[in-house]
Amino acid sequence: DADVTQTPRNRITKTGKRIMLECSQTKGHDRMYWYRQDPGLGLRLIYYSFDVKDINKGEISDGYSVSRQAQAKFSLSLESAIPNQTALYFCATSDFDARGYTFGSGTRLTVV
Amino acid sequence: AQSVTQLDSHVSVSEGTPVLLRCNYSSSYSPSLFWYVQHPNKGLQLLLKYTSAATLVKGINGFEAEFKKSETSFHLTKPSAHMSDAAEYFCVVSGKGGGNKLTFGTGTQLKVEL
Numbered sequence A: 001d002a003d004v005t006q007t008p009r010n011r012i013t014k015t016g017k018r019i020m021l022e023c024s025q026t027k028g029h030d031r032m033y034w035y036r037q038d039p040g041l042g043l044r045l046i047y048y049s050f051d052v053k054d055i056n057k058g059e060i061s062d063g064y065s066v067s068r069q070a071q072a073k074f075s076l077s078l079e080s081a082i083p084n085q086t087a088l089y090f091c092a093t094s095d096f097d098a099r100g101y102t103f104g105s106g107t108r109l110t111v112v
Numbered sequence B: 001a002q003s004v005t006q007l008d009s010h011v012s013v014s015e016g017t018p019v020l021l022r023c024n025y026s027s028s029y030s031p032s033l034f035w036y037v038q039h040p041n042k043g044l045q046l047l048l049k050y051t052s053a054a055t056l057v058k059g060i061n062g063f064e065a066e067f068k069k070s071e072t073s074f075h076l077t078k079p080s081a082h083m084s085d086a087a088e089y090f091c092v093v094s095g096k097g098g099g100n101k102l103t104f105g106t107g108t109q110l111k112v113e114l
Helices: none
Strands: A004-007 A010-013 A019-025 A031-038 A042-051 A054-057 A065-070 A073-078 A087-094 A101-103 A107-111 B002-006 B010-014 B019-021 B023-027 B032-038 B044-050 B056-058 B064-068 B073-078 B087-094 B102-104 B108-113
Touching (some): A042 A065, B044 B056, B044 B073
Antiparallel strands (some): A042 A054, B019 B073
16 A cells, blocks of 8 residues: 555546545555646645644645544645646645655646 | 745756756755655655765765855755656755744756656
């Protein structure tokens, strides 16, 4: 099994729909992150969590929300999806000093 | 605050010739620096990382990078390109100035021609 598992791998949804992307990890790390990747822009941080009770906005959090259900689970929600949220989404975990990051395989989301 | 600039969005080399992908960073504190590679339709793979030990860092698949504080650079090199090196490469900075979060560059697409 992968250290960081993202589900689903691919998703097509309609504008206005609510969608949840899920991430689970077996690394035992406290820190978890959600990034989105757009061509020519690299990866940008949406939300991050340093432990179950500590959730913080990243640089592009508008239109997104997150839930840290347990140390191992961190989900990303789009309450009302819009086409410019079409992107590749990555979940990641890290240890306490952030020198060892592990990324999931990504979720490709298309909003039509 | 921290940031990273990848100076070339596209680099094209011939197979067997050297590869140079350029990266400059900005960080208020001593940074950690990484290079990640992403092959088409794949996830991210860590090539190498610098975390304040030796300034010349060796990574996987023959890649290496040199941390130059005076030039605020962390360029990625490989002596001889292989067709399988064709991919997108990301320079990444992390440090206390950014709350130990990763800040990605915009990527360099490497093309390797016969």
